[in-house]
Amino acid sequence: MTLSSKPFAARLPRAAPIVAILSACWLGAPARGAEEARVVPPPAVDERAGKSAAEVAVLAGGCFWGVQGVFQHVKGVSSAVSGYDGGDKSTAHYEMTSRGDTGHAESVRIAFNPGEITYGRILQIYFSVAHDPTELNRQGPDEGTQYRSAIFPADEEQAGVAKAYIAQLDRAHVFDAPIVTTIEPGRTFYAAEDYHQDFLARNPTYPYIAFNDLPKIENLKRLFPDVYRAEPVLVRAGRS
Numbered sequence: 155m156t157l158s159s160k161p162f163a164a165r166l167p168r169a170a171p172i173v174a175i176l177s178a179c180w181l182g183a184p185a186r187g188a189e190e191a192r193v194v195p196p197p198a199v200d201e202r203a204g205k206s207a208a209e210v211a212v213l214a215g216g217c218f219w220g221v222q223g224v225f226q227h228v229k230g231v232s233s234a235v236s237g238y239d240g241g242d243k244s245t246a247h248y249e250m251t252s253r254g255d256t257g258h259a260e261s262v263r264i265a266f267n268p269g270e271i272t273y274g275r276i277l278q279i280y281f282s283v284a285h286d287p288t289e290l291n292r293q294g295p296d297e298g299t300q301y302r303s304a305i306f307p308a309d310e311e312q313a314g315v316a317k318a319y320i321a322q323l324d325r326a327h328v329f330d331a332p333i334v335t336t337i338e339p340g341r342t343f344y345a346a347e348d349y350h351q352d353f354l355a356r357n358p359t360y361p362y363i364a365f366n367d368l369p370k371i372e373n374l375k376r377l378f379p380d381v382y383r384a385e386p387v388l389v390r391a392g393r394s
Contacts, residue, residue: 191283191373194328199318200274201311208232209268211276212239212306212343214259215285216293220367221262223354224284224374226386230270235263235389236346236353239306239338246344254298261306263343271381273312277305277319279381281333283373287320288331294366303335306343313339351389 215221218236225234238246241257251258264276285293287303307313320333345351354363354371375382 190286191370191377192281192328193377194278194282194323195326196278197274197315197319198322199315200272201268201315205268207267207269209266209273210308211264211266211273211312212261212308212341213264213276213280213284214239214261214302214304214306215280215287216260216289216301216303217296217362217366218260218262218346218350219353219363220370221260221280221284222352223363223367223386224279224370225262225264225276226352226355226388227371227374227383228266228271228276228279228378229381229383231264231266231387233263233265233387233389236350237261237263237344238346239263239341239343240304243342243344248347248350251300252298254300256300259300259302259304260346261304261343263345274315274319275381277316279374279378281319281323281335282377283370287333287335288329290334303333305335305337306341307337307339310339313337352386355386355388 213221222234222236225231237260238251238256238258239261240259241251245251245256246258250256251260266273266276281287285303289303291297291299291302293301293303305312305316307316316335316337320335320337323329324333353360354367357363358368
């Protein structure tokens with residue numbers, strides 16, 4: 155199945171650079187279907203109890219539209235912002251990141267309340283429904299280092315939880331192939347352009363979203379009913 159790129163161009167906001175039509179989250183590549191959701195065990199190692207009321211996780215798992223959309227539907231998450239992580243500030247722009255040579259990955263900065271949902275639970279959702287952690291430098295129809303599976307830990311404790319969880323899942327052979335998710339500490343997150351924020355929520359009938367990302371929301375609802383919320387927390391709502 156090959157989807158025409160014409161609907162993509164038609165649905166982009168006028169402010170979006172024309173290079174976006176030719177790059178990330180593009181419809182011109184052969185569609186491989188949404189990544190298969192998996193039931194994965196919770197992490198045996200999680201953060202200590204009693205952390206502050208606000209914490210941040212930064213995760214990359216392919217096109218940020220879908221990853222953002224998933225976590226906007228998770229209880230305990232106060233915001234999920236699409237952006238870039240892994241490279242320099244000067245190249246934290248869509249048209250540059252889309253080249254695949256900046257070190258950036260399309261990422262999502264997830265602010266959450268650890269009293270409602272733990273970092274380990276965030277990672278469980280990430281590995282289960284948000285993306286396929288066994289795909290190297292690609293997700294679905296999107297290919298390149300900017301679509302890599304990566305965790306950008308905020309501190310040593312998050313890095314330790316992530317490392318232990320990857321080892322746990324690999325030992326249990328939860329996936330048919332080894333997990334290729336990288337752990338990249340000491341990086342800085344930069345928010346993406348406004349036209350990328352809340353893209354899934356604003357464009358539910360957009361072919362790329364309908365084919366690749368809406369199934370992730372349904373999988374979240376099915377596999378994690380205790381943390382699923384129907385109304386997403388939106389970036390634009392937080393700015394109003």
